[in-house]
Amino acid sequence: MPASPRLYADSAVVDEVSPLLAGRLVHGVTTNPTILARGGRTAQDIPALYATWEEQGAREIFFQATGTTEEALETRAREILALGDLAVVKVPATATGFPVASRLAHEGHPVLLTAVYAVPQALAAAAAGIRYIAPYLGRLRDAGHDGLALIRAMQEQCEGSATDVLAASIRSPQDLVDLRAAGIPFLTANPAVLRDALVCEASDAAAADFEAAAG
Numbered sequence: 001m002p003a004s005p006r007l008y009a010d011s012a013v014v015d016e017v018s019p020l021l022a023g024r025l026v027h028g029v030t031t032n033p034t035i036l037a038r039g040g041r042t043a044q045d046i047p048a049l050y051a052t053w054e055e056q057g058a059r060e061i062f063f064q065a066t067g068t069t070e071e072a073l074e075t076r077a078r079e080i081l082a083l084g085d086l087a088v089v090k091v092p093a094t095a096t097g098f099p100v101a102s103r104l105a106h107e108g109h110p111v112l113l114t115a116v117y118a119v120p121q122a123l124a125a126a127a128a129g130i131r132y133i134a135p136y137l138g139r140l141r142d143a144g145h146d147g148l149a150l151i152r153a154m155q156e157q158c159e160g161s162a163t164d165v166l167a168a169s170i171r172s173p174q175d176l177v178d179l180r181a182a183g184i185p186f187l188t189a190n191p192a193v194l195r196d197a198l199v200c201e202a203s204d205a206a207a208a209d210f211e212a213a214a215g
């Protein structure tokens, strides 16, 4: 087994993330522009979200840089890193994003290369010393791939390097378990999926029996 597992909340809905942070159930929070939009937020809200989650005990907070040129992407990435020590900047795994991610990693900054779909991208990220890569299990499956096998192969490419796989697009508690069994230590999922992972009808029934016996 690899490193001890970590769960992250993949959401920008503060009311859903806060209980997970307060319960010390997640290590941090991951977002991207789509997640911000779904939560009714924009890039303008990033500093306030960072401050909120820092105060609530997040140990890592991920925001994504955007921009269609290396210069624009790098400028935005540096603004995100300047939020504070908990900030991890997400950069897309594109021909534009890769050199930006690699340069920032070389300077010692925490970078997550996101939307990693192909195994050679994992090798290139590990060679560049990029802290995390994020493959999307659900979206790989949507595209007809064996997502779990591909992510396992990416993990193999990262072994012995400073790069960890942080899997995303996780849509059920079983996905969490399958990824962990495939050797993926770091997992980000929507708060609803994480909440579902905590409960089981039989556990609730057992707890109800204990309460009844306790009078």
Ligand code: G3P
Binding pocket: 010, 032, 034, 035, 136, 138, 139, 168, 169, 170, 171
């Ligand atoms: O972090 C990736 C996530 O936003 C994608 O999830 O389920 O929309 O593919 P999904």
